[in-house]
Amino acid sequence: MKTVLEAKNINKYFRKPVLFHVLKDISFKVSQGExxxxxxxxxxxxxxxxxxxxxxxxxYEGGLYLNNELITxxxxxxxxxxxxxxxxxxxxxxxxLSEFSVLENVMLPAKKLAEKSxxxxxxxxxxxxxxxxxxxxxxxxxxxxxxxxxxxxxxxRALINDPIIIMGDEPTxxxxxxxxENVFNVFKxxxxxxxxxxxxxxxxxxxxxxxxxxxxxxDGRIIN
Amino acid sequence: xxxxxxxxxxxxxxxxxxxxxxxxxxxxxTFGIGAYITLVCFMTGLNKMLDDLILNQTPHIHVFNExxxxxxxxxxxxxxxxxxxxxxxxxKPKQSQKRIHNALPIIKYLNKDPKVKGAIPQIKSQxxxxxGSIELGGNLTGVDIMKEVEFFNFRDYIVKGTPQxxxxxxxxxxxxxxxxxxxxxxxGDRVQISTIKGDVFPLKIVGIYQSGIADIDNVQSFTxxxxxxxxxxxxxxxxxxxxxxxxxxxxxxxxxxxxxxxxKLKAIDINTANAQFETGTTIxxxxxxxxxxxxxxxxxxxxxNILNMLIYEKMNDIAILKATGFSGKDVQLIFMSQAMxxxxxxxxxxxxxxxxxxxxxxxxxxxxxALPTITTYPINHNLWFYGIGIxxxxxxxxxxxxxxxQKAKKIDPVRIIRGQ
Ligand SMILES: Nc1ncnc2c1ncn2[C@@H]1O[C@H](COP(=O)(O)OP(=O)(O)O)[C@@H](O)[C@H]1O
Ligand SMILES: [Mg+2]
Numbered sequence: 001m002k003t004v005l006e007a008k009n010i011n012k013y014f015r016k017p018v019l020f021h022v023l024k025d026i027s028f029k030v031s032q033g034e035x036x037x038x039x040x041x042x043x044x045x046x047x048x049x050x051x052x053x054x055x056x057x058x059x060y061e062g063g064l065y066l067n068n069e070l071i072t073x074x075x076x077x078x079x080x081x082x083x084x085x086x087x088x089x090x091x092x093x094x095x096x097l098s099e100f101s102v103l104e105n106v107m108l109p110a111k112k113l114a115e116k117s118x119x120x121x122x123x124x125x126x127x128x129x130x131x132x133x134x135x136x137x138x139x140x141x142x143x144x145x146x147x148x149x150x151x152x153x154x155x156x157r158a159l160i161n162d163p164i165i166i167m168g169d170e171p172t173x174x175x176x177x178x179x180x181e182n183v184f185n186v187f188k189x190x191x192x193x194x195x196x197x198x199x200x201x202x203x204x205x206x207x208x209x210x211x212x213x214x215x216x217x218x219d220g221r222i223i224n
Numbered sequence: 225x226x227x228x229x230x231x232x233x234x235x236x237x238x239x240x241x242x243x244x245x246x247x248x249x250x251x252x253x254t255f256g257i258g259a260y261i262t263l264v265c266f267m268t269g270l271n272k273m274l275d276d277l278i279l280n281q282t283p284h285i286h287v288f289n290e291x292x293x294x295x296x297x298x299x300x301x302x303x304x305x306x307x308x309x310x311x312x313x314x315x316k317p318k319q320s321q322k323r324i325h326n327a328l329p330i331i332k333y334l335n336k337d338p339k340v341k342g343a344i345p346q347i348k349s350q351x352x353x354x355x356g357s358i359e360l361g362g363n364l365t366g367v368d369i370m371k372e373v374e375f376f377n378f379r380d381y382i383v384k385g386t387p388q389x390x391x392x393x394x395x396x397x398x399x400x401x402x403x404x405x406x407x408x409x410x411x412g413d414r415v416q417i418s419t420i421k422g423d424v425f426p427l428k429i430v431g432i433y434q435s436g437i438a439d440i441d442n443v444q445s446f447t448x449x450x451x452x453x454x455x456x457x458x459x460x461x462x463x464x465x466x467x468x469x470x471x472x473x474x475x476x477x478x479x480x481x482x483x484x485x486x487x488k489l490k491a492i493d494i495n496t497a498n499a500q501f502e503t504g505t506t507i508x509x510x511x512x513x514x515x516x517x518x519x520x521x522x523x524x525x526x527x528x529n530i531l532n533m534l535i536y537e538k539m540n541d542i543a544i545l546k547a548t549g550f551s552g553k554d555v556q557l558i559f560m561s562q563a564m565x566x567x568x569x570x571x572x573x574x575x576x577x578x579x580x581x582x583x584x585x586x587x588x589x590x591x592x593x594a595l596p597t598i599t600t601y602p603i604n605h606n607l608w609f610y611g612i613g614i615x616x617x618x619x620x621x622x623x624x625x626x627x628x629x630q631k632a633k634k635i636d637p638v639r640i641i642r643g644q
Contacts, residue, residue: 051638056547077551084549091641095544097234099241109548111230157548 001031003068004164004197005053010062012048022048023060024220030165030199035191037208038201040217046201049217050169053199054089055079067164084113088158090168095154098143102129102153105142110160121160128156132186148179155186166190168200172207184210231554234545235561238534246566249530252523253570253621254577257613260516261578264609266585267512269602271505277436280377282494283467284476287483289324290490291317322348327463330487334468339475342375344368346465347452353445354416354424355407362403362443364417366452369398375469384411385431390448396430397451402442404432417455425455520616523570524624527563531628535559535635542632543640556633563625564618571617575610 012023022045030036038046051057053064055071058079064071066086071079083089096105106125110116116124129135132152137145142153151171158166166187172180184207190196191212200211208214216223239246293315299305324330327345334343347366352359369387372378379387382398390396399415409415411429418424427447434441453462470476476493483491535542542555586603 047642051641054547056641057638077553080546080549080551080554083547089547091547095540095547095641097237097541097544099237108230108545111233112227112549112554114227114230161549 001033003029004032004034004066005030005199006063006065006068007049007053008063008065010049010052010060010064012045012052012057012060022220023052026062026220026222028215028222030197032164032197033191033195034213035187035198035211036200036213036215037211038199038215038217039203039205039208040223042203044217045220046217047169050167050199050201054087054167055083084109085161086164088155088161088163088166090151090154090158090166090171092170092173096142096150096157098141100142101138102134102140102142102145103138105153106156106160109157113161125156125160128159129153131159131189132156148175148182151175151179151183152186155183159190163196165197165199168198168202170201170203172202172204180204180207226554226557231557232561235558235565238538238541238558239562239565242530242534245530245533249523249526250566250570250573252526253520253567253617254574256516256519256523256620257571257574257617258577258581259519260512260613260616261575261609262581262585263512263515264612265578265582265603265605266601267508268606268609269604271508272604273598273602274504276377276380279473279494281381281435283376284470284473284494285468285480285483285491287324287330287466287468287487287489287491288464289322291322293317322464323458323462324464324466324489326487327466328461330489331463331466334466334483337479339470339472339479341469341471342371343466343468344371344375345449345463346467347449347456347458347462348464349452349456350420351455352418353403353407354418359418360403360406360443362400362417362445364397364445364447364452364455366449367446368449369446376467381433381435382431383434385429387431389430390446393428393430394448395425395427395451396447397427398431398433398446399429400441400444401432401434402438403445404429406442419455423455423457427451516616520620524620527566527621527624528628530566531559531563531625532631534562535628535632539635539640542635543637546635546637547641552633555635556629559629559632560622560625563621563629567617567621567625568614570621571614574617575613578610578613 006029008027010023010026011021014020014022026049038049040046048057052060055064058076062072066082071082074082097108100108103122103125106128107121110121110124111118126135126138129138132155134149134152134156137149137153142150145153151174155166155171168187172183175183187198187200188210191198198211202208297310297312297315299310299312331343331345334340345368349364349366351362351364353362367378369378369390373387383401385398390398397415397417399409404410407415409429411431413429414426415429416424416426433444433446435444449463453460456462468479470479473494476495480491480493483489545555545558546552582603582605585601586605588601589599590601591599
């Protein structure tokens with residue numbers, strides 16, 4: 001299977017307040033269409049790793065490859081572009097622009113990418129909302145919908161530019177079991193039907209067990 | 225490549241949701257620019273009025289024949305005493321006329337000069353106004369009235385009657401307002417004047433002259449050149465003064481020097497005569513700009529404030545935008561455009577307010593004895609001020625927006641996302 005994302009010997013240190021070796025020699029691959037989950041104790045460095053993989057954090061040692069292309073050391077502008085086009089990110093908290101409508105939130109990354117006309121983007125966005133079964137909320141203000149709905153809007157936004165991989169940092173951590181189930185099903189469907197790769201940090205063992213692969217982390221290392 | 229549509233859309237949304245703060249910040253700019261326009265229109269209007277008051281009726285070059293002792297006394301011409309030390313006591317001015325020799329050819333010559341807008345003759349004479357048993361000393365100046373009107377705004381100083389009336393009336397006079405008042409004379413009355421030699425002439429009052437300067441109005445009257453020549457018993461080429469108006473006032477000094485050398489006459493240029501005048505203008509301009517810039521700096525702080533606050537409140541938005549692929553530059557542009565939108569809206573409103581206020585002031589009555597031609601407060605409407613004003617607004621908002629937006633550019637999304 002084609003490798004989509006690869007981390008090679010990633011090391012990261014926090015220098016403040018004391019020197020702290022948070023990620024130790026992390027190496028792994030995610031292939032196309034794979035739904036992988038990352039588990040591990042709180043504070044073991046999962047979020048830190050995800051921020052590096054998502055190119056937002058550039059302060060690390062080692063190599064990061066996306067579609068077999070080295071990302072490490074690229075210009076900031078280029079990294080923004082890569083994030084925009086190839087990577088979808090879903091946070092634990094529903095990071096939406098609260099003053100914009102649901103539809104506008106979903107459209108924003110595509111407008112930034114500017115590869116399609118506004119009409120096409122709107123059409124795509126409505127499609128994504130439909131997949132996530134929240135198309136009826138399109139015109140609502142993002143601040144006026146429930147937590148589970150917000151998380152699905154965030155997923156729709158992550159999908160808008162048809163990325164090669166979606167990363168999630170405990171995307172279901174704040175949701176009840178019904179909504180968690182729902183989000184999992186959406187992810188599963190995307191990976192099965194659209195060949196999308198997913199890398200999701202979770203604390204939920206049931207959630208993790210249903211994924212293709214579990215990456216165990218402990219104390220800044222990958223355990224298996 | 226920058227996607228302005230998206231950036232402006234986000235900027236606009238931020239501003240609209242913070243409409244009160246946005247309005248306050250914009251009003252700061254409005255106030256600054258409005259005050260600038262009003263002040264600058266008023267101050268330059270004032271400058272122009274004072275310029276008009278003094279400069280417009282003053283010739284750029286005044287040519288006359290000064291009575292002064294000869295540089296060369298007769299003894300200097302005597303060859304045999306050339307190398308001796310000669311002392312001459314009690315020198316008197318050469319017995320000479322005030323008239324300008326060859327005045328008419330000189331006027332012709334000056335009028336041909338392309339720098340000269342007009343060179344016109346005057347005859348100054350000292351006379352007495354006779355009213356019963358009193359004799360009031362005064363000046364009667366013979367002028368080419370229509371040319372005075374054309375080049376020196378003479379019409380503005382004729383408060384009653386018309387210049388044409390003087391032109392068409394052989395024995396007419398434009399009587400100084402002060403003289404008229406003292407002697408209780410009105411248009412249509414006759415006034416007796418007497419020359420220094422004692423000849424008495426009756427003149428018909430065809431108009432009242434008021435310069436606004438009491439000392440002048442108490443003595444000065446005008447009539448035609450021919451009338452003065454007749455009163456003085458002089459020939460048609462008797463001219464005592466030539467007043468020159470130039471196209472460009474800056475050329476006055478050079479031309480005055482040239483005239484002095486060429487014709488051996490005294491030629492005073494306006495800059496020398498009114499050197500202190502520039503100072504007043506400069507200071508008024510200084511005040512205008514000092515006040516306006518101060519107001520704009522205050523407005524700038526307002527913008528700086530609201531942007532800082534916005535950025536602080538929108539940390540999350542900034543983090544999301546960056547996480548979803550907006551670059552630091554995009555984020556900076558979002559906040560810069562907010563500053564610029566505030567600047568443009570506030571600035572344009574300021575221009576409108578300035579426009580309104582200056583037109584309002586223009587309508588306010590302002591009447592003073594000293595300035596007969598002025599009926600409302602002086603305002604100088606000039607499109608340039610609006611250009612400068614909006615440029616001002618843009619520069620100050622740019623500076624005010626730059627620092628906060630630079631901060632937004634540098635915000636690390638990871639720190640914000642972790643902070644939750
Ligand atoms: N900015 C920082 N400076 C110093 N230490 C940090 C910083 N951010 C996180 N850490 C530490 O790094 C470790 C890993 O954090 P994190 O990746 O958030 O863990 P996880 O997501 O697995 O719970 C934790 O011990 C945390 O305290
Ligand atoms: Mg975490």
